[in-house]
Amino acid sequence: MSGSPIAGNSPSVEPIKIQNSVSSQCENGDFLWRVTGASQIGSAHVRSGLPNQDAIAWSANEEGGSASVYLAVADGHGGNKHFRSGVGSQIAVKTLMDEFSNFLQNCALQISMSSVKRQAEERLPHQIVKGWRSKVNEHLRDNPFVEAEWEQLASKQGASVRKLIEASPMLAYGSTILGVLITPSFILYIQLGDGDILCVSGTGEVSVPLPVDERLMGNETTSLCDQDAWAQFRTRLTPLSDASPEMILISTDGYSNSFPADDADFFKIGSDYHCMANEHGLDYIEEHLPDFLADTSARGSGDDITLGLIKRRSRTGMDALSRRIDRMAKTDDLKKVETAVEKLETHIHEAGADQLDETKRLIKAQAISFHRKANVALALAAISLISIIAICSLVMASSRESTITRAIPTR
Structure with missing residues (x-):
């Protein structure tokens, strides 16, 4: 050629x-x-x-x-x-x-x-x-x-x-x-x-x-x-x-x-x-x-x-998640953030794996927002939540019985 x-x-x-x-x-x-x-x-x-x-x-x-x-x-x-x-x-x-x-x-x-x-x-x-x-x-x-x-x-x-x-x-x-x-x-x-x-x-x-x-x-x-x-x-x-x-x-x-x-x-x-x-x-x-x-x-x-x-x-699950994160953004009360984190953990367990990356992206953006407000405690809480999501994703992947036993079918 x-x-x-x-x-x-x-x-x-x-x-x-x-x-x-x-x-x-x-x-x-x-x-x-x-x-x-x-x-x-x-x-x-x-x-x-x-x-x-x-x-x-x-x-x-x-x-x-x-x-x-x-x-x-x-x-x-x-x-x-x-x-x-x-x-x-x-x-x-x-x-x-x-x-x-x-x-x-x-x-x-x-x-x-x-x-x-x-x-x-x-x-x-x-x-x-x-x-x-x-x-x-x-x-x-x-x-x-x-x-x-x-x-x-x-x-x-x-x-x-x-x-x-x-x-x-x-x-x-x-x-x-x-x-x-x-x-x-x-x-x-x-x-x-x-x-x-x-x-x-x-x-x-x-x-x-x-x-x-x-x-x-x-x-x-x-x-x-x-x-x-x-x-x-x-x-x-x-x-x-x-x-x-x-x-x-x-x-x-x-x-x-x-x-x-x-x-x-x-x-x-x-x-x-x-x-x-x-x-x-x-x-x-x-x-x-x-x-x-x-x-x-x-x-x-x-x-x-x-x-x-x-x-x-569907946008339904992610819209609910976004609303919860928005509520976190409107409070300076660390206790309320911790409560929101617990609810988010429940949502993460129910979510499909394809939602986890979007979840992390949304919460990472909120952590940056908290940091810009000089609210270190809330920023750390948001960062901790990202870690929780990562752990949850690993647990989800290992706990579900996978129907894929090899990388992808070839022959």
Whole structure:
């Protein structure tokens, strides 16, 4: 692969995170959404010296008073004639993030959900393909094909392939694209090519939001570089409600190909990640995800693997916690603070692991507030509470019977 300002060659590709440098979160209606992910080079690519040709991008955006969550994943094809597909996948996720933003602006002008649905099914795919091709042309203008690339291509596929690429340079950048957009009103799923989107309910049941594409046979896939790419997208728009998924996972096909042909084996990762998030919190998944993916690739497909996760939780529990901490802030009576601490301990025991980090963040902010008021006793009480929470989280993790007996299922 030729040098490129956005092509990655490291074992773990740096995600294009539009807002935060780590996982992002936003409050959306009655829910707090958090999104994270990782992209890991495949073990076969490590052995052959190829770069990671997957890409991932996400954003949790609360600007403009309308909270939205974007997640995009892409898989560059990696075949000989797709020798810039690692660049193509990076362009793909950036394009989808841009077009999600444009789509939301257009949604504000629509008068009904049916018109939004029509925009998602008819206009959005055209705009994604148009945006991707425009960015590819821009990259090619700044980084023309070089003789070394043509020589490598000729050595693998013969000199005649050069004419094919010169006639249709998009082939060199071929990539899939998958994405999820969450707004206060709806969830939009969109996909072109192989890869998987899984939805997990609050009880851990796993489902697939999009129909199977019968054209995806063996190693064949639809692609952004196809002439009629816009017509090959699959989309689904559903209203946001309490019945919406509690977790959504998007992965490239390197993950599902690491499992036997039976979909049930692969689908189990959905319930396992959901259980892990509830047991240990999303921070734990975020920390260990690159290792999970690397291990899965080594034991399975050997391909690059990328996984993005969106997790929601109700604001109800955290709102109650925030009110208690606010009451602590309004008193200088240490005895009342101690009483509040006891109530908070009860709440912590009842809370899921994914609430503990937010709990610590809120109380740490209050400790700083106390310190600024020169109330050392209350500041120390708040700091002590953070320690209590940490201990409680360890007790919770060890006392509950975990359904996860290994890091994450691989095969």
